Amino acid sequence: MVWKVGYSMANIQEVAKKAGVSVATVSRVLNHHPSVTPKTRVKVENAIRELNYEPSMLGRNLRNSESRLLLVLIPSISNPFYTEIINGIQTTAIKHRYNILLCETNSDSRRENIFFNMVKNKLADGIISMDPTINRQKLTELAEHHSVILCSEYMEDGSIPYVTIDNERAAYQAVKHLIILGKKKVALINSDERFLYARQRRRGYEKALMEFGLPITDAFIYNTNELNFHDGVQAMRMLLRTVEKPTAVFAVSDTLAIGALKEINASGLKAPEDIAVVGFDNISFSNMSNPTLTTIAQPMYKMGATAATMLINQIQNKQVESIVLEHELIIRESTMG
Amino acid sequence: MVWKVGYSMANIQEVAKKAGVSVATVSRVLNHHPSVTPKTRVKVENAIRELNYEPSMLGRNLRNSESRLLLVLIPSISNPFYTEIINGIQTTAIKHRYNILLCETNSDSRRENIFFNMVKNKLADGIISMDPTINRQKLTELAEHHSVILCSEYMEDGSIPYVTIDNERAAYQAVKHLIILGKKKVALINSDERFLYARQRRRGYEKALMEFGLPITDAFIYNTNELNFHDGVQAMRMLLRTVEKPTAVFAVSDTLAIGALKEINASGLKAPEDIAVVGFDNISFSNMSNPTLTTIAQPMYKMGATAATMLINQIQNKQVESIVLEHELIIRESTMG
DNA sequence: CGATTGTTTGTAATCGATTACAAATTTGTT
DNA sequence: AACAAATTTGTAATCGATTACAAACAATCG
Numbered sequence: 001m002v003w004k005v006g007y008s009m010a011n012i013q014e015v016a017k018k019a020g021v022s023v024a025t026v027s028r029v030l031n032h033h034p035s036v037t038p039k040t041r042v043k044v045e046n047a048i049r050e051l052n053y054e055p056s057m058l059g060r061n062l063r064n065s066e067s068r069l070l071l072v073l074i075p076s077i078s079n080p081f082y083t084e085i086i087n088g089i090q091t092t093a094i095k096h097r098y099n100i101l102l103c104e105t106n107s108d109s110r111r112e113n114i115f116f117n118m119v120k121n122k123l124a125d126g127i128i129s130m131d132p133t134i135n136r137q138k139l140t141e142l143a144e145h146h147s148v149i150l151c152s153e154y155m156e157d158g159s160i161p162y163v164t165i166d167n168e169r170a171a172y173q174a175v176k177h178l179i180i181l182g183k184k185k186v187a188l189i190n191s192d193e194r195f196l197y198a199r200q201r202r203r204g205y206e207k208a209l210m211e212f213g214l215p216i217t218d219a220f221i222y223n224t225n226e227l228n229f230h231d232g233v234q235a236m237r238m239l240l241r242t243v244e245k246p247t248a249v250f251a252v253s254d255t256l257a258i259g260a261l262k263e264i265n266a267s268g269l270k271a272p273e274d275i276a277v278v279g280f281d282n283i284s285f286s287n288m289s290n291p292t293l294t295t296i297a298q299p300m301y302k303m304g305a306t307a308a309t310m311l312i313n314q315i316q317n318k319q320v321e322s323i324v325l326e327h328e329l330i331i332r333e334s335t336m337g
Numbered sequence: 338m339v340w341k342v343g344y345s346m347a348n349i350q351e352v353a354k355k356a357g358v359s360v361a362t363v364s365r366v367l368n369h370h371p372s373v374t375p376k377t378r379v380k381v382e383n384a385i386r387e388l389n390y391e392p393s394m395l396g397r398n399l400r401n402s403e404s405r406l407l408l409v410l411i412p413s414i415s416n417p418f419y420t421e422i423i424n425g426i427q428t429t430a431i432k433h434r435y436n437i438l439l440c441e442t443n444s445d446s447r448r449e450n451i452f453f454n455m456v457k458n459k460l461a462d463g464i465i466s467m468d469p470t471i472n473r474q475k476l477t478e479l480a481e482h483h484s485v486i487l488c489s490e491y492m493e494d495g496s497i498p499y500v501t502i503d504n505e506r507a508a509y510q511a512v513k514h515l516i517i518l519g520k521k522k523v524a525l526i527n528s529d530e531r532f533l534y535a536r537q538r539r540r541g542y543e544k545a546l547m548e549f550g551l552p553i554t555d556a557f558i559y560n561t562n563e564l565n566f567h568d569g570v571q572a573m574r575m576l577l578r579t580v581e582k583p584t585a586v587f588a589v590s591d592t593l594a595i596g597a598l599k600e601i602n603a604s605g606l607k608a609p610e611d612i613a614v615v616g617f618d619n620i621s622f623s624n625m626s627n628p629t630l631t632t633i634a635q636p637m638y639k640m641g642a643t644a645a646t647m648l649i650n651q652i653q654n655k656q657v658e659s660i661v662l663e664h665e666l667i668i669r670e671s672t673m674g
Numbered sequence: 675c676g677a678t679t680g681t682t683t684g685t686a687a688t689c690g691a692t693t694a695c696a697a698a699t700t701t702g703t704t
Numbered sequence: 705a706a707c708a709a710a711t712t713t714g715t716a717a718t719c720g721a722t723t724a725c726a727a728a729c730a731a732t733c734g
Contacts, residue, residue, distance in 0.1 A: 009457060009482075011690055022714045027692055035712060057458040058399040059690030062719050065395075077423055077439065078621070083415040090441065099451050102414065102439035104427065114436050120346060121394040123460075145346075229625045258625055265627060284415070288566045288595055290602060290627045348720055359684045364722055372682060396720030399689050 010051035012059075019047035030055055065122050070100045070311060071115050073129040075107050079227065080283040081253070081300075082130060085151060088304025089128060096312050098125070107133040119146050126311045129153075132195045147314040151307040152298075153197055154322070161320045163306045165327045167197045170296045171204025173329050174250050174278045177294070179212050181335060183248035183276055187220040189235040189256050191227055198223075201252050201280070220246055224256060232259020240267055247275055248335075254279035254286045257293055261334065270337075277334040291333030299325050347388035349396075356384035367392055402459050407437045407648060408452055410466040412444050416564065417620040418590070418637075419467060422488060425641025426465060433649050435462070444470040456483050463648045466490075469532045484651040488644040489635075490534055491659070498657045500643045502664045504534045507633045508541025510666050511587050511615045514631070516549050518672060520585035520613055524557040526572040526593050528564055535560075538589050538617070557583055561593060569596020577604055584612055585672075591616035591623045594630055598671065607674075614671040628670030636662050 012030075016023045021040055028036050029044040036044075047053070061067045070093055074082050086102065093100045101124070103115045112135060118124045119142065126147030129139065136155060142148060143160045154162030178186050188205045191198045206216050219242045224231035232251060236259065239246055251257035257279030264271050271277050271291055279286055282297035306323055314320045353360045358377060365373050366381040373381075384390070398404045407430055411419050423439065430437045438461070440452045449472060455461045456479065463484030466476065473492060479485055480497045491499030515523050525542045528535045539558070546553050556579045561568035569588060573596065576583055588594035594616030601608050608614050608628055616623055619634035643660055651657045 012692095013690080023691080024693075024714060024716095025712090028713090031692080037712065040713080054454060054457050056399075056690050057455065057460045058395060058402075059719090060692075062393075062395040062399055062690080062721090063692045065719070076420075077414055078417060078420040080415060080417070083413075086414055086441065090443075094448075099448075102441065104423065104439065106427075111431075111436075117391060118394065120391050123394045229621065262625060262627065284566065285622055285625075288599060288622075288626075290599065349722095350720080360721080361684060361686095361723075362682090365683090368722080374682065377683080393720050396689090397722075399691090399720080400722045402689075 009056070010053040011056065012053075015044065015047045015051055015053050018051060019044045061122060067123055067125055068098050069124045070098050070308070071103050071118060071124045071127045072100050073103050073105055073112070073115060073127060073131045073134065075105055075131045075133055077102070077104050079255075080285065081281045083284075084300035085130065085304035085307075088301040088306075089151075089308040090304075092305045092308035093312070096308075098308075098312060100308075105131055105134070107131070109135055109138075112138070116142050125315050128307045128311055132197070147311055149307050149311045149314065149320075151303060153195065156196065158322065161310055161314065161322045163303055163310065163323045163325065165298050165303075165325050167200035168204040168207070170280070170327045170329075171201035171250065171252075172208045173204075174280070174296055175205050175208035176211070177329060177331070177335065178248040178250065178276055178278060179208060179214070181248070181272075181276060184214060185220065185244060185246045186214070186248040186250060187222070187239045187246035189232065189239075189249060189251040189260060190221060190223050191252055191256075192225065193223060198252060205250060217244075219244075227253040227255050229255050229259040229262070232256035233263045234259075236260040236263035240264075240269075245275075248277070249275060250278045252280050254281045254283045254293060254295055257295070257334075258285065258289050261289055261291070261293070272333070272335050272337045279334075282330055287332070289334075291337065294332045294335040295330050297328045297330050299327065346393075347390040348393065349390075352381065352384045352388055352390050355388060356381045398459060404460055404462055405435050406461045407435050407645070408440050408455060408461045408464045409437050410440050410442055410449070410452060410464060410468045410471065412442055412468045412470055414439070414441050416592075417622065418618045420621075421637035422467065422641035422644075425638040425643075426488075426645040427641075429642040429645035430649070433645075435645075435649060437645075442468050442471070444468070446472055446475075449475070453479050462652050465644045465648055469534070484648055486644050486648045486651065486657075488640060490532065493533065495659065498647055498651065498659050500640055500647065500660045500662065502635050502640075502662050504537035505541040505544070507617070507664045507666075508538035508587065508589075509545045510541075511617070511633055512542050512545035513548075514666060514668070514672065515585040515587065515613055515615060516545060516551070518585070518609075518613060521551060522557070522581060522583045523551070523585040523587060524559070524576045524583035526569065526576075526586060526588040526597060527558060527560050528589055528593075529562065530560060535589060542587060554581075556581075564590040564592050566592050566596040566599070569593035570600045571596075573597040573600035577601075577606075582612075585614070586612060587615045589617050591618045591620045591630060591632055594632070594671070595622065595626050598626055598628070598630070609670070609672050609674045616671075619667055624669060626671075628674065631669045631672040632667050634665045634667050636664065 012023050012026050016026045090100050105111045128149045128151050130151045132153035148160050150162035154164050193199050222235040249260050257277050264275050279293045279295040282295045286293040286295050310320050349360050349363050353363045427437050442448045465486045465488050467488045469490035485497050487497050487499035491501050530536050559572040586597050594614050601612050616630045616632040619632045623630040623632050647657050
């Protein structure tokens with residue numbers, strides 16, 4: 001493979017020479033400038049073809065200081081929650097001649113920094129962050145001079161535009177659904193409450209209980225470290241050990257809920273008869289579990305598409321407003337066997 | 338947000354002026370060149386701090402024609418199969434001061450092109466492709482002058498270095514496991530056989546049947562379009578309609594296998610008693626299913642790490658050899674209740 | 675002190691594109 | 705044909721870094 005050394009693609013100068021024109025003309029052809037004679041255009045196009053030339057994005061970006069690249073920050077690619085959102089982002093971006101690059105931060109601030117710098121250094125035009133663990137301080141600083149949009153998780157101070165759903169109301173509806181089914185002892189499997197969405201969903205949970213005159217019991221609220229299947233199993237295990245066992249569970253993510261289902265099953269109980277379960281996110285596996293999972297569906301594709309549109313508008317210095325989208329309760333076997 | 342217009346980060350000239358030195362000296366400080374007096378270094382570092390300066394990757398990359406960015410091509414982020422591989426790639430890359438960007442192609446050749454061009458244009462230093470649907474022609478062309486490594490799916494002509502497992506032997510072992518359990522009617526849920534791995538796994542399946550003197554029945558081989566859960570359901574449904582119903586199923590992906598499990602369950606049968614099931618990939622959901630899934634585990638992290646090491650070596654013009662890694666059969670409830 | 679050597683710093687070319695402005699060419703008019 | 709106007713093309717500066725080479729400066733020694 002040593003022969004690869006020293007190879008380098010033809011540049012605009014060589015194309016110009018081969019076509020017998022100036023670099024300016026070649027550049028004009030590349031950018032579809034109207035003031036180029038058909039005859040010279042053909043000459044240049046031939047030269048381009050013969051030399052297999054492709055313009056260097058580096059040179060171009062350096063000069064134009066734009067890259068038409070958008071970064072999408074996610075904490076972890078393994079979370080299926082992001083799949084459809086990314087789809088929405090990507091489709092929208094491409095429609096506007098932008099491309100996206102996925103950046104997995106693993107909640108590691110050094111990686112975050114790298115991606116922030118890509119924006120500062122014009123290697124990318126903007127960022128959509130879906131990482132709830134992100135360094136808010138640094139992100140806010142970045143947003144002072146660069147384009148940033150938050151998707152799903154956001155900051156309450158509103159300093160950065162966001163697109164999200166009404167987490168409190170969604171949780172409220174999920175829990176209300178359980179209560180109306182006759183379940184009086186509803187537990188909550190929540191994630192870490194330093195995340196905004198966790199606090200909001202807890203508020204919704206409590207609001208529903210209060211509305212129906214049910215007590216809010218600390219023993220029925222379990223906070224997990226992560227959103228893993230195993231955390232769901234563990235959470236359910238603890239909830240089953242309480243004196244008054246719950247008859248329903250609202251978990252703030254489908255993965256947690258599926259873990260809870262597994263543990264319910266393992267301990268000889270049946271969902272929904274003994275314990276009904278509601279999840280959150282409507283990931284594709286929520287339809288594959290046994291029983292299938294009742295869950296809150298976020299308009300993921302639309303969230304992604306909206307975030308992308310907002311980001312592109314912001315890059316083009318248009319005014320951008322935060323948006324709250326509608327969610328939907330999807331009822332399946334885990335609550336209505 | 339209009340005030341963002343015209344903002345631009347300080348450049349090396351301004352730092353030089355503020356520090357009262359030349360740009361060369363600033364550059365030397367940035368690159369930790371030894372020949373800089375501590376006194377001037379401090380002056381420059383102060384100026385850098387005061388101006389909040391960060392060097393432009395564009396300028397630097399243009400000059401150095403390297404970006405220290407690696408592209409990772411995946412057909413779809415939704416496939417959990419890639420998660421651990423990417424983890425391995427990323428960890429290795431960072432160890433060598435490279436960063437990775439995930440590129441979801443959705444098997445769309447226009448997107449492929451964009452990413453290929455990023456490499457041609459030095460916006461990225463190399464590509465690891467895990468996309469079996471990739472345009473082989475174009476990839477081979479790219480690999481003539483740029484660094485490319487294939488991961489998992491590869492080309493038999495060996496023109497591009499790859500890291501993979503022995504698919505044929507893995508399939509052989511999976512099927513042999515089923516046969517040894519006493520199952521004599523083993524079906525195969527395979528994906529599209531224009532993919533190399535699909536052809537190889539089919540060969541392993543047939544080899545195991547032949548070795549035990551079992552017939553190879555066309556009716557027991559079902560090819561799906563995608564690796565979805567629903568394709569698994571559909572496949573199983575068809576297999577259950579055959580005259581001689583299978584007593585075991587080997588599916589070439591866990592998602593397919595989980596779909597098959599679901600359908601087995603839905604039709605009142607039990608796994609593994611009535612029909613045993615083996616999957617492939619050991620995705621995290623494979624031990625959340627009910628029953629948990631027997632499967633072939635690929636050394637995903639190691640595959641990723643190996644691919645990254647190979648790519649970086651290739652970028653640095655070292656000799657690179659293709660590698661075949663070891664897999665493992667993981668026995669769970671779906672074959673041994 | 676002046677010559678020689680070694681160290682630190684600066685000057686200017688370079689990477690590959692875009693584009694304002696100038697120059698050249700074509701077209702139109704009388 | 706001569707000139708003005710409009711169109712097309714070219715020249716050269718520019719984006720922000722790196723680095724070969726030259727220049728300035730400091731240190732060493734007879």
